[in-house]
Amino acid sequence: MNSKAPRRRWLREVLILLATFVVALIVSASMTTFLPEGPARIDHVIFAVVAFPLVWALAFMLLLGAQRRRRAWIMTGAITVAALVPVIGRFVS
Amino acid sequence: MSRRQSGRRKVFYLFHRSAGIASAFLGVIVFFTGALVVFGHDLDGWASRDRPAPSIADLPPGFIDRAVVTAQDALAAKYEGDFGTRDIRVGSAPGALTLSFSIPDDDKRADYVDIDPATGAILRAERFTFSDRVKSEPRSSLERFFVQLHVRLLVDGKLGLLLTGVIAILLLLLVGTGLYVHWPRRGNLVRPPRKSMRQWLGDMHTLIGAWSMPFTFILSVTGAFFSFAGAILIPVMIVVAFGGDQEQMMAIVKGDYGVSESEAVAVVQPMIDDARQRAPGTSIGRLQLNEWGGKEAHVVVSVFVPGYALSNRGLVYDGHNGSFLAEKAVLGAKPSVGGEVLRWIGPLHFGNLFGFATQLVWMLLGLLTCVLAGLGFGLWAIRNTERSPKGARVARALLGGCAGLPVAAGATIAAWGFAQGPRVWTAMTLAFFGSLVATMIGGALLPLGRCLRLLFGLGAAGLAIAPLIGFMVTGIGPFAALKLPEASHTAYVDLGFLLSALLLGLAAARLPGFEESLEQTTLAPGEPELLDEPATT
Numbered sequence: 210m211n212s213k214a215p216r217r218r219w220l221r222e223v224l225i226l227l228a229t230f231v232v233a234l235i236v237s238a239s240m241t242t243f244l245p246e247g248p249a250r251i252d253h254v255i256f257a258v259v260a261f262p263l264v265w266a267l268a269f270m271l272l273l274g275a276q277r278r279r280r281a282w283i284m285t286g287a288i289t290v291a292a293l294v295p296v297i298g299r300f301v302s
Numbered sequence: 303m304s305r306r307q308s309g310r311r312k313v314f315y316l317f318h319r320s321a322g323i324a325s326a327f328l329g330v331i332v333f334f335t336g337a338l339v340v341f342g343h344d345l346d347g348w349a350s351r352d353r354p355a356p357s358i359a360d361l362p363p364g365f366i367d368r369a370v371v372t373a374q375d376a377l378a379a380k381y382e383g384d385f386g387t388r389d390i391r392v393g394s395a396p397g398a399l400t401l402s403f404s405i406p407d408d409d410k411r412a413d414y415v416d417i418d419p420a421t422g423a424i425l426r427a428e429r430f431t432f433s434d435r436v437k438s439e440p441r442s443s444l445e446r447f448f449v450q451l452h453v454r455l456l457v458d459g460k461l462g463l464l465l466t467g468v469i470a471i472l473l474l475l476l477v478g479t480g481l482y483v484h485w486p487r488r489g490n491l492v493r494p495p496r497k498s499m500r501q502w503l504g505d506m507h508t509l510i511g512a513w514s515m516p517f518t519f520i521l522s523v524t525g526a527f528f529s530f531a532g533a534i535l536i537p538v539m540i541v542v543a544f545g546g547d548q549e550q551m552m553a554i555v556k557g558d559y560g561v562s563e564s565e566a567v568a569v570v571q572p573m574i575d576d577a578r579q580r581a582p583g584t585s586i587g588r589l590q591l592n593e594w595g596g597k598e599a600h601v602v603v604s605v606f607v608p609g610y611a612l613s614n615r616g617l618v619y620d621g622h623n624g625s626f627l628a629e630k631a632v633l634g635a636k637p638s639v640g641g642e643v644l645r646w647i648g649p650l651h652f653g654n655l656f657g658f659a660t661q662l663v664w665m666l667l668g669l670l671t672c673v674l675a676g677l678g679f680g681l682w683a684i685r686n687t688e689r690s691p692k693g694a695r696v697a698r699a700l701l702g703g704c705a706g707l708p709v710a711a712g713a714t715i716a717a718w719g720f721a722q723g724p725r726v727w728t729a730m731t732l733a734f735f736g737s738l739v740a741t742m743i744g745g746a747l748l749p750l751g752r753c754l755r756l757l758f759g760l761g762a763a764g765l766a767i768a769p770l771i772g773f774m775v776t777g778i779g780p781f782a783a784l785k786l787p788e789a790s791h792t793a794y795v796d797l798g799f800l801l802s803a804l805l806l807g808l809a810a811a812r813l814p815g816f817e818e819s820l821e822q823t824t825l826a827p828g829e830p831e832l833l834d835e836p837a838t839t
Contacts, residue, residue, distance in 0.1 A: 215320075222317055234538065241543040249633045250554050252640030254539045259643060261535055262526035266474045273317060274310040274482075296542055 225272045232289050233265035239292035242299060314479040321479075323682060325472040326675040327700050328455065331738075332469055333675075334707045335452035336521075337668030339445065340653045340661050341795070346445035348795035349718070350396030352776040353441075354788040356419035358394055358586040359578060366392060366399070366570050366589070368422055373401045373415035376427050387596035393588035396441055398425055405429070433458055440726040441775075444718045447730045453528075456731065460533040467529030474522035477515055486512040500684045507677040510670060517667045524651035556592060557635030559627040561600050561620050568624035570601060576626060577603040577617045584613065594621065602630055609657040611649035676704040683750065695746045698753070702745015703738055705757040708806055712764015713737040719771035751813060758810035766803035769796040 237257040244253035268285060275281030338345070347354065358366070370390065389404040398416040405411055414435055416425040430438065436446045454462025484490065491512055495505035511518075544551045574586060587604035599621025607613040616630030632641035649655045653664025683697035713733040721729035745753050772795075773779045780796035783789045 218316060219320060222320065234534075237535065238538055238542045241539055247638035247640055248636035249557075249631055249638035249641050251551070251633050252638050254536075254543055254551075255633070255640035255644055257539060258531050258535045259523075259527055259647070261530060262471055262474055262523055265471055266478055269475060270314075270478050270482075274313055276309060299542060299545075 222273065225269055229265055229268040229272060229285075232268045232285055233261050235289050235296065236264050236268075236292045237261040239296050242295040311483055315483045318476060318479040318483055321472050322476055322675070322678050325469055325476075326678060327703060328465075329469050329473060330672050330675045330704050330707065331455065332452055332466055332525075333668050333671045334711075335448045337665045337672070338448050338711065339452055340665040340668065341798070342445045342449055344792065344795050345448070346396065346442055347789065348772055348792040349444045350441045350776065351772070351778050351783050351786070351789040351792045353397030355394040355396050356399055358392070358399070358589070359574065361399070361419060364569075364571050365419075365422065366574070369399055369401060369417045370570070370591070370594075372422065372424060373403070373417065373427070376415065376424055377403060377413050380427065387593055387599075390591040390594050391588060392591065394419075395439075437727045440718075440722045440724070443726050443730065444715065447714065447718070447727065447734075451734070463529045463533035467526055467533060470522045470525035470529055473518060474526065477519050477522060480511055481515065484508050484512060486515070500681060503677050503681040503684065507674060507681060510674050510677070514667055514670050514674065517664075518671060520650050521668075521671075524647050527647055528651065554634055557618075557631065557633075559600055559618050559620075559635060561598055561627070562622050562625075563597070564622035566622045567595060567599070568601070568619070568621050570624075572624050573601055573603055573617075573619040573626075576619075577605055580617060580626075581605040581615060583607070584615075587614070591621065600627065609654055609661065611652065611654040612645065612656075614645075672704060672707065676701055679704060680750070698750060699742040699746035701750070702748075702753055702757065703742040705745070705754050706738060706741025706761070708761030708802070709741055709757055709764055710734045710737045712761060712768065715768045715771050716764070719775050722775060755810045755813050758806045758813070762803040762806035762810060764803075765799045765806065768799040772796065 237260055240257040240260060241253045244256050246253050272278075272281050272285060370392070386406065388406070391400075391402045393400050393402075395416070397419075399419050401415045401417065403413040403415070405413060411429055411431050412435075413427065413429050415427040417423070418425050428435075428438070436450065437443065439446075450456055453466060455465055456462070457465055490508065493505070493509070495502045495509065540546060540548050540551055570589065570591070574589075577586065578584075584605040584607055587606045589604070590602040591599070592602065593599045601619045601621055602616045603619065605615050605617065618627045618630045619625065620627055628635070631637045632645045634641065653661045679697050679701035683694050683701060686694035686697060710733070713736070714730045717729040717733035718726060741757055744756065748756065769780060778786070778789065780793040783793045783796075
């Protein structure tokens with residue numbers, strides 16, 4: 210058995226955990242740009258904050274359990290970039 | 303099961319195991335203290351039963367108006383200047399009416415003024431950060447110590463919140479991967495554990511994990527919400543959603559209720575009287591005098607039924623003429639879905655949904671999560687006994703730490719009792735972590751069964767003397783407390799300590815017989831510890 214395998218697995222898990230944290234942060238921030246504000250004018254922020262741990266956990270499990278890893282990373286990267294566009298748009302406009 | 307599913311199951315199983323080992327010990331401290339602080343309010347009342355918190359509604363008429371003016375004058379004299387517009391919070395604490403005044407351009411500190419509810423005199427007026435305020439009151443520090451341990455593992459600032467937030471996320475991932483690996487079918491949920499020691503540990507781990515999974519899911523999501531919201535998310539959302547304008551967001555959160563244009567300052571007492579009429583059968587929680595002395599001055603009177611957080615309501619009054627304006631939404635000026643979500647998150651995390659019954663269930667389920675982690679450590683210890691003695695020792699040390707948490711709690715209560723004074727926080731910190739380290743050393747050095755018996759016995763002794771410590775500090779024992787209307791409920795805290803001690807004592811006494819009933823067999827080659835454990839080699 211390869212003795213480096215557990216360490217490599219740990220590193221991969223930690224890397225996915227950190228990467229998906231960034232993904233969840235960007236996706237949640239992006240949610241505030243398109244979710245409805247509601248009568249209280251702050252619902253979009255509440256929904257985004259509540260969604261954050263769920264997005265993080267879901268993204269982590271999708272990346273960790275992916276059999277086609279490269280495709281999963283590309284998909285996640287694409288979603289992150291797509292989520293980043295309206296966030297950047299907020300600052301440009 | 304397809305090959306792809308099988309591969310994913312193996313990856314999730316390995317993650318579940320390693321993330322569990324990595325996070326469970328700090329997690330167990332968070333769960334255990336969380337289980338304790340479900341009844342934190344009662345614990346605080348128990349620690350100060352000789353000087354109960356005054357009921358705002360029962361103070362003499364005009365007392366609060368006089369207290370606000372007295373405190374404002376004291377602060378104006380102390381800081382030699384015009385007092386100006388501030389947000390003022392009025393609440394009650396053991397033996398005092400407490401007023402906190404926001405400080406312009408300083409969102410970390412506030413001016414805290416404690417007023418004697420009998421005489422109206424100022425007990426003390428200090429400028430504190432919230433963290434320092436928490437540590438400054440020896441009597442209330444017992445409950446607050448456990449709260450701070452639960453919320454931020456005693457690490458000040460955002461780092462502590464991030465730490466507990468990461469634990470919450472790992473717990474959520476343990477739930478997710480555990481669900482995938484041990485998908486709970488009807489058979490799994492009622493299957494009795496097998497008789498071999500290591501299989502019994504594995505089966506109990508799966509069984510308890512499956513039954514407590516909905517609860518663990520709720521706790522991890524709501525816990526992550528609280529930790530990350532304050533530490534990182536709200537600041538990010540302010541930048542993205544409000545262009546970095548924090549004042550705009552705060553104005554939206556507070557809501558615009560259309561206060562009258564005037565320079566006058568209203569009298570608060572009629573608002574309290576009106577709130578009691580509008581919400582009969584409730585208690586007055588606290589008062590928020592927002593923008594007090596300014597153009598937008600308004601007062602929010604919080605009313606609630608103790609133990610039923612969903613009953614909390616806020617009644618908004620004009621700060622210039624005292625007229626009733628509206629019932630406050632959770633967020634902003636109007637009710638919304640987001641506000642309703644927020645209204646449920648707190649009670650779902652704290653267990654105060656429907657009074658004592660849900661609080662008790664939440665506490666027991668929280669303790670069950672600690673047992674779940676302990677079973678995992680036990681399994682890891684036995685698994686490594688032949689494979690890696692060093693690993694087995696680490697696992698036994700962590701299991702010793704888990705089983706030693708009641709010992710640490712008992713030692714903390716004793717330290718609180720004997721070190722009433724400015725060094726009480728340090729004494730409690732040393733007692734908690736010192737006893738935890740001692741129990742871990744015991745776990746690493748002693749045989750597992752003997753170590754658990756010893757720790758359960760010590761835990762029972764520690765909790766059994768807690769009522770004596772309470773009597774020593776307050777001078778009021780449980781039977782005397784029962785005769786005091788404002789402190790009678792605190793007698794149940796003594797009862798809780800004694801019941802917990804009894805259960806731990808019973809566990810210590812019955813452990814040898816239980817050990818004998820399990821077969822100390824090693825597994826046959828290829829025989830799984832967990833019934834549905836995937837092959838990992």
